[in-house]
Amino acid sequence: MNYFGTLIAVADDCPVTRGVVPAARGGRKTVAVLQYEMLTERPGRLTQEDVLFESWFLRRPGAGGLAGPEAAALREEFFSKEQPCLRASPLPKKYGFGLLFDDDGLVTLCPVESGEYARLAAGxxxxxxxxxxxxxxx
Structure with a gap:
């Protein structure tokens, strides 16, 4: 389910022309906030699957402290069902961040206004x- 050597470019109907840091709503972190934090705190160290699972898990009531076999079992259960890929993430849809996957499938944020984004989006x-x-x- 991971991407390799791929840029997920911002959506054609993205409302911003620069990367915008997402904000929490109603005192809760949104999926966009969680994914943004993960990718800025650990650039190039997470796969698509890591980002999808962790952003889902952290929004669950009482999330935290799960590790080892319990985390592995929950992750396996999560991916036993179809999951949307990061092309559906709010970061490239609404907040102006491309998602750049290296040859190992590790993802970093790439702001739409950056020279790197322009070069990569041009192929x-x-x-x-x-x-x-x-x-x-x-």
Whole structure:
């Protein structure tokens, strides 16, 4: 389920032209906030599966402190069902961050206004470019 050598580019209907740091709503961290924090605190150290599972797990009531076999079992259960990929993440859909996966499948944020984003989105360096999913239907 992971991407390799791929840029998930911002969606065509993304409302911003620069990367915007997501904010919590109603005193709770949103999926966007959790994913942004993960990817800024651990750039290039997480796979798509890590980001999807951790952002889901951290939003659960009483999350935290789960490790070892319990975490592995919960992760296996989570991925036993179809999960949307990071093309559906709010970061490239609403907040102006591309998601760059290296050849090992590890992801880093790539702000849409950066020179690196422009170069990669144009197809440089043999990176596969996929657009994030649109927020609105046509």
């Amino acid at each position: 440089a360096e043999g990176v596969t470019v996929l657009k994030a999913l649109r927020s609105a239907r046509r």
